[in-house]
Amino acid sequence: MSNNQDENSLYSNVAPATRRRMQAVRGTNTAPEMVVRSLLHQMGYRFRLHRKDLPGSPDIVLPKHRKIVLIHGCFWHGHEECKRAKLPVNNANTWRMKIEKNQARDKRNITELRHHGWDVLIVWECELKEITQVAERLRDFISG
Template identity: 55%
Template sequence: MDVVSSDRRSAMMARIQGRNTKPEMVVRKIAHRLGYRFRLHRRDLPGSPDLVFPARKKIVFVHGCFWHSHEGCRFAYKPKSNIEFWESKLRKNVERDIRVKGELECMGWDVLIVWECETVDNDLVVAKLRGHVGHDHD
């Protein structure tokens, strides 16, 4: 049972933004500190990727565990009310993620997903970015 009314819950969920989230800011800060330069939310690319490294043809998406159904993650819970709506919404998000990743890869981009739950571990994010983007600096 939800502790807030459905109208209040709806208003809370509607306020959630898709960009400049705390996890995204963590990844951006680390990427910048590593010396990487990137573009943000390129709307000319499928999915408007969070970080784009044009010279390297690399892309990083920072996915919220709930919104993108991070498998096996405790933050990717299934809501207990309005079940049909949420199952459909989350399934469509995952389907869109798969489609967008495929479109970007067909265009020659290399795509990395950093999950929200991973952003609490700076060393992990550093390792993932270095492994994906590379060690050298532009």
């Protein structure tokens, strides 16, 4: 079964309005991604976006440094102990399966990236409330 068929069957138990809302969520150029890109640019780093030749088409690739920055939405990637990652009450099992699938895919992609010599940093959506800490983490990660 293709990914699109998996998605359609996953959403079949979800109310139509919820389904439309969730399917409208973008996968690239999200607000959190734009914030991190802006930070990196202000720090003077140059990067590539969504390289399709790398596993999972990573959000931000810094080829010169062999570093990758992934920006994860707390809900969609199942950020543990984060209030943004709370599953909806309706169809909780459906959403749990979706999030677990996303987490398994993330783990596979990160393992493969590291196998190919890339260092990977995950920036969670909720961390962007403390922008100075995120900037420090990014600087430490890239220069380290």
